[in-house]
Amino acid sequence: MAEGNNKRNIKASKELKCAVAKKCGGCDYINSPYDKHVKEKLELANKLIKKYGKFDRIISMSNPYHYRNKVSAVFGFENKKIISGTYEKNSHRVVDTKNCLIEDKKASEIIQTIKKMCISFKIKAYDEDSGFGFLRHVLIRVGKKSGQIMVVLVTSNVIFPNKNAFIKVLRGEHPEITTIVQNVNNKNTSMVLGDREIVMYGKGYITDELCGLTFKISPKSFYQVNRDQTEKLYAQAIEYAGLEGDEVLLDAYSGIGTIGLIASKSVKEVISVELNKDAHKDAITNAKINNIKNVKFYNADATAFINDLAAAGEKIDVVILDPPRTGSTEEFIAAIGRLKPKKVVYVSCNPETLARDLESFKRQRYGFEKGMVFDCFCHTGHVEGVCLLKRM
Numbered sequence: 001m002a003e004g005n006n007k008r009n010i011k012a013s014k015e016l017k018c019a020v021a022k023k024c025g026g027c028d029y030i031n032s033p034y035d036k037h038v039k040e041k042l043e044l045a046n047k048l049i050k051k052y053g054k055f056d057r058i059i060s061m062s063n064p065y066h067y068r069n070k071v072s073a074v075f076g077f078e079n080k081k082i083i084s085g086t087y088e089k090n091s092h093r094v095v096d097t098k099n100c101l102i103e104d105k106k107a108s109e110i111i112q113t114i115k116k117m118c119i120s121f122k123i124k125a126y127d128e129d130s131g132f133g134f135l136r137h138v139l140i141r142v143g144k145k146s147g148q149i150m151v152v153l154v155t156s157n158v159i160f161p162n163k164n165a166f167i168k169v170l171r172g173e174h175p176e177i178t179t180i181v182q183n184v185n186n187k188n189t190s191m192v193l194g195d196r197e198i199v200m201y202g203k204g205y206i207t208d209e210l211c212g213l214t215f216k217i218s219p220k221s222f223y224q225v226n227r228d229q230t231e232k233l234y235a236q237a238i239e240y241a242g243l244e245g246d247e248v249l250l251d252a253y254s255g256i257g258t259i260g261l262i263a264s265k266s267v268k269e270v271i272s273v274e275l276n277k278d279a280h281k282d283a284i285t286n287a288k289i290n291n292i293k294n295v296k297f298y299n300a301d302a303t304a305f306i307n308d309l310a311a312a313g314e315k316i317d318v319v320i321l322d323p324p325r326t327g328s329t330e331e332f333i334a335a336i337g338r339l340k341p342k343k344v345v346y347v348s349c350n351p352e353t354l355a356r357d358l359e360s361f362k363r364q365r366y367g368f369e370k371g372m373v374f375d376c377f378c379h380t381g382h383v384e385g386v387c388l389l390k391r392m
């Protein structure tokens, strides 16, 4: 049975319906009862890993709407009118979305304001086919606890016409915005963000609070999109690690340092490895902000790094890995086999790659002990899973 399901709360929000769900394709489940599809998501995840173990349960949300703290809107045209929203399923046609049910409400309002401002400021939406136009995407990140809001305007060109007036009007409409960044993406690519960033207003990043710590989040750094569910997910991951105070913990695919920093008070030392430069820099700052001194950060590919650790004969007691949707690598897992940590906690946002990696772990004599699923992406087909693996 799904836990955390406050029926009264869901009834209060009336199991909201989305008119563009079919076109948009983001929320496969939005028009079916929440309690029912949450159970289905658990069943599906269990089906995928059934050769190796079983997730005990799924932790759902009492109010599964407007949880997304990161909202990315693509800008385009429809009948010569500027529109913003998401790409239609399996295409690059833009679906005009105004009141998305999973996005942060304030973020949606800001995007609508920017759309109107494009008309008054004569800003053209970028056209992928011709390469003409200026505004490609608007990315908004909201610190759900801190209340800070970052607006990233992704443009095809570095020259922002009437820049100061644009900032003034946007801030006038939304004084809650704490920083505005221009990101220049002049490449013919499906990647949202380009390399160059220009801070137009404020600090160029936001901070948010998670599990009692403060985290700096830059435009390109990974941060879980559902803050409230993430607190439960990370608490469970750390509980599975069963830390006693004298361990060396490897936090692999560590992003802005969240899991390692949260676990640092329960271990002797944390070694964190992350590939993204901006996230790595944020992680170092995050240790300073929280006055944490027993975490070492490395900016490297996790597989190359763990191979070096194994070759150097380092002693690692526990590994927590939280790889991207593509999962980890056979080589990473083989190095775990050589390092022989007592426990491995795997945080996964994709049960398919988790199942593949569980097979590699089995080859290294690590078996599935227990696991749980968290509905961090309510109404979509995605989930986060966490499981404890032990040496057999």
Ligand SMILES: C[S@@+](CC[C@H](N)C(=O)[O-])C[C@H]1O[C@@H](n2cnc3c(N)ncnc32)[C@H](O)[C@@H]1O
Binding pocket: 222, 223, 224, 252, 253, 254, 255, 256, 257, 258, 259, 273, 274, 275, 276, 279, 300, 301, 302, 303, 322, 323, 324, 325, 349
């Ligand atoms: C799912 S996120 C988890 C981040 C962090 N643990 C958290 O919860 O915020 C995966 C992270 O892995 C990083 N990453 C992707 N490929 C990597 C690699 N080959 N080596 C190290 N880190 C990688 C990404 O930049 C991202 O920060």
